[in-house]
Amino acid sequence: MQPYILIVEDEPDIVELLKYNLEAADYEVGIARDGDEAEISVAERQPDAILLDWMLPGVSGIELCRRIRRRPETRMLPIIMLTARGEETDRLRGLDSGADDYVTKPFSPAEVIARLRAVLRRALPSTAVETLEYEDIMLDLAGHRVERAGRNIHLGPTEFRLLRHLMEHPGRVYSREQLLDAVWGRDIYVEARTVDVHIRRLRKALNEGDAADLIRTVRSAGYALDKAG
Amino acid sequence: MQPYILIVEDEPDIVELLKYNLEAADYEVGIARDGDEAEISVAERQPDAILLDWMLPGVSGIELCRRIRRRPETRMLPIIMLTARGEETDRLRGLDSGADDYVTKPFSPAEVIARLRAVLRRALPSTAVETLEYEDIMLDLAGHRVERAGRNIHLGPTEFRLLRHLMEHPGRVYSREQLLDAVWGRDIYVEARTVDVHIRRLRKALNEGDAADLIRTVRSAGYALDKAG
């Protein structure tokens, strides 16, 4: 999936220039013509980086930058300022207001793209593997949340760990003993049959409504996460 | 604790200039005169950022930059290139080789420090943002104030830090131990159950009136800031 870049700029020529070059460099591009449009756009779909004009009608670029920094979910969003001014004090204000970098007009598209790459290189890893997905199940490790088809699902601690383990290798069959080791702990003694009970609970929670059962029972072997038997 | 900055530069005058200004700006400063010294120094004590001369005796700046990027533990280390060259292609090579930013000589110390701050802000998440927002909660770091839906909320110091920590990563679950570390301090001993008490106070203060509870309890895991359970 290509990084999605939001351009916030009111001069159509510059928008065109950037859009053309960014798309040629295989980025996805969104446009906002002023600060308000930009805020709405960011709320709708969070970009991977923003190219932000310093001089905007309405809300100034510097103010928009501050607003974006204020919300935790966009605090780390890389912002590159586009500015016509070359004076040092202004550049400093730009950086201090929270921009990650700036480019002075007139700029070459190649330079913008190089800076974009530099800035994305730092930002992307933060979208680390904190979620597991399988089919329409989404499991958020950091938030201890599970969703199925967008709907929130509540699981107890043991069911959560069980699902997590299954989702780490979808399609693989785990014996009751393996599951006990991995989910309950290596030297805990519980009945193997107990796994059945928790599998059942997990199924019940996941299939709430009338969704398809994604847990496959393998007779005399164990269980696996995949569709249909 | 002040950020520790490593200067990699062979010209004594420039080293002096930077060292003086950085220390005046309350940074801790280390010096390396060439690439090898720099590598050893980084291995001994990892800096929070590196100011790196492009032209070095021995290993070139660009090569050192690549080496640093190669090791996982220093991959994210912010690097600012100091370069005498102004031509665009060289600047691009610098950014592409993995530098986070560059400054062309002759540079003003103020600009270097501004860029350093920008680069550290990204690396040390907590710097430089003065307000946080989540849903209708607004937390003003500088003023130690909290508002919910425009209404002022009074919190004690511990509750304030607790809320602040939760607001820095909404949706993420923190265990009692993590919260004790982050909010109380790394080597303070208090009962883990005490966290419950403060969570309760925080809830009580935030939900004054009949606002929705935004703190989610995750059984056997901890607490998170988000809506719905």
Added chain:
DNA sequence: CACATCCATGCAAATCTGGTTGATCCTTGG
């Protein structure tokens, strides 16, 4: 000293967990 804040603790309620049991399903042998 008065006030604000913090921490430990005890109890009750909520929730989770592991086990039991009978019904049901599947496999296999005749």
Added chain:
DNA sequence: CCAAGGATCAACCAGATTTGCATGGATGTG
């Protein structure tokens, strides 16, 4: 094809944990 036997499922229960909440004493500050 049918029946027997083993394995799995579903509902329920009781004990164990965990959390919520109230309180009282401790600590610090002006």
